[in-house]
Amino acid sequence: MDKTLANYPDRINVVIPLFNDWQALGLLLERIQAVNEATLVSRMNFLVVDDCSSTNYTALPAGVGQSLSILRLFRNVGHQKAIALGLSHLASLPEQYPTIVMDSDGEDRPEDIPELIKTGLNSPNRIVFAHRAKRHESLIFRLFYEVYKRVFQLLTGKVITFGNFSLVPAQQLRKLTHVSEIWNNYPGGVIRSRLPYTAVPLERGRRLAGESKMNFVSLVLHGLSAVSVLMDTTAVRLALFCVIMVVVSVFGIGVVVALRLFTDTAVPGWASYLVFSFLIVILQAFLISLLLVFIILSYRTQPQFIPARQFQDFVEKVEKVY
Missing domain, CATH: 1.10.287 (Helix Hairpins)
Structure with missing residues (x-):
């Protein structure tokens, strides 16, 4: 991986949406440091998008990557919108860098980050998604997820086999945050945007701590939001x-x-x-x-909501942890 990073930017942003999963976040940061090379971890700048959690962290690992900041939101907006707000905040900064989007619960495996970067280097300017080659959820959840994918294909003519775990090239970040559809559904918005993207097959991990907040109702709403971006x-x-x-x-x-x-x-x-x-x-x-x-x-x-222009209305503050 050292040779791969030789011509890679010296900063990699990592956007992590979170709602009350502080324990899982701490374990995730520790695992990122444990399973990846130091040269890679030292380039990471973590931005945790706190989706108006009802709890706060008591302690987080220090010294993992270059920095760790928390983007505090005024209200709970949901997982997909939290991602859009985090990306928009980074896009508003003077300099853009490659940005990884991953969940806080550990189901997006930290050991797969190098594979995303490698695929991104082989496919310049393309957004790289993790295609779920293997999942560990219950049989019922996997069954309904397959139904969701088939219905999505039937209604939109598009195939969606990936979630939020992805790598956004620096040159595509501002373009992506001007796509209104990522406000409803991040992967569906990328499909709608016609920005180039690809996918690499990766195994889905297991939750590090706590219980999943995704239930049948949440899955249905997620599916409807994905279909809505291709209305x-x-x-x-x-x-x-x-x-x-x-x-x-x-x-x-x-x-x-x-x-x-x-x-x-x-x-x-x-x-x-x-x-x-x-x-x-x-x-x-x-x-x-x-x-x-x-x-x-x-x-x-109807006027479209552009995350890049209106994200500040939802941001309470940016809290720097280290």
Whole structure:
């Protein structure tokens, strides 16, 4: 790794969103120092985005990397928005550096940081995500996560196999923070931004301390937020589905009418109910399509939230630990 870092900037920012996971953060910092080479750790500058935690740290490891700062927020905004605020704060500084985004719980393994950097060097200017080749969550969670990925692909035409663990090149940082969609969903926003990105298969780690705050409701909301950043594409696909339903319904009505008027085939008594049902489907498809049109028009006319311009409204202070 020493040779890899020879031509790499002497500073690497690490953004860590956090909500009450101070114990896990302490263990994460210790593990980063333990499993990585000193030449790499010495370049790291940690920015912990405190998402308005109800608790505070009692002690954190000192001397891990160049510095450790805590970005205190006025209110709880959620994991994805905390990432956007942390990136925006770094983008507002005079100098930009490569920036790693990772969770505080340890599920983003510190020993995989060199692999992100290596992939970034081989793919300059590309945002590098960790593709989850292996996961350790419960069977039910993994099942719903697979459902989420398939639904996302069906609605958007995009494949999303990665989460937040990533490396953002210095030259892409300011561009990324001007993408409004990262406010709702960071990986989905990168996909929407059309900034170049790639993914490297990495194993997902295990939580270092505490309990995961991700439950079924959180997973559903996360999935909806990911789909929302590609609302235009989703609306078009839903509209095409409605058109298909109308075509099928019209064909069904045509078959029933043709049997009644042009053949001697006895038409069962329920045929009228079938025609009525097809008409209801056509009406519903029309109303859904009309609603989608209004949603998209409203979405396009609403002013967009640009994290790079408005992040300071959420920042209470920047607290330097060391």
